[in-house]
Amino acid sequence: MKPLLVLLAVAGFSFAQTPAPSPTPEATPLQGSWRAVLPGGVYRVRLDRIQSVSTHEYTIEPLTRVTELTIETGGAVVTRFYYLEILTPQVPLGVGQSAMDLVKAKTEEAANKIAGDAAVWKKVSKIYPATTHAHTVEYRVPTKADIQRLMDSAEKAWSTNQGEEIKIE
Numbered sequence: 001m002k003p004l005l006v007l008l009a010v011a012g013f014s015f016a017q018t019p020a021p022s023p024t025p026e027a028t029p030l031q032g033s034w035r036a037v038l039p040g041g042v043y044r045v046r047l048d049r050i051q052s053v054s055t056h057e058y059t060i061e062p063l064t065r066v067t068e069l070t071i072e073t074g075g076a077v078v079t080r081f082y083y084l085e086i087l088t089p090q091v092p093l094g095v096g097q098s099a100m101d102l103v104k105a106k107t108e109e110a111a112n113k114i115a116g117d118a119a120v121w122k123k124v125s126k127i128y129p130a131t132t133h134a135h136t137v138e139y140r141v142p143t144k145a146d147i148q149r150l151m152d153s154a155e156k157a158w159s160t161n162q163g164e165e166i167k168i169e
Helices: 002-017 097-118 144-158
Strands: 033-037 041-046 052-060 064-072 078-086 136-140 166-167
Touching: 033 144, 041 136, 052 136, 052 144, 064 144, 078 144
Parallel strands: 033 166, 078 136
Antiparallel strands: 033 041, 052 064, 064 078
């Protein structure tokens, strides 16, 4: 009986000395993905699906400049984030340009007071079928700087393969 007690004691001691496995780090909810929370909705994409992240500017004649960020995933959906700005017509030789700029500023100010955040020009707007693109998700952001913030965040997440979230208000 004595050898059995010794054997059990040795076995118990050796089990007690076995280090417990170290806990595995918990996956973050954004691990492997990029998420943008925007005034018009939420966009999330797996980082391994992103094929390109690009920005560009173009003009919609006669008075609108668009700054756009496009994220291409190789799937059926292309995602675009854009900022629209109204261009002030340039008066020849600059004569009266300050008056033109003032009229633009006052017009925008009055329109914002009337419509506030519900203003149509603050949201994505499509005229079917002329301006719609099949399989395109679009988000409009409040400032041009927001496009750069989105670009920086998406590039960082994609190049480091670290999940990230950005909020645009």
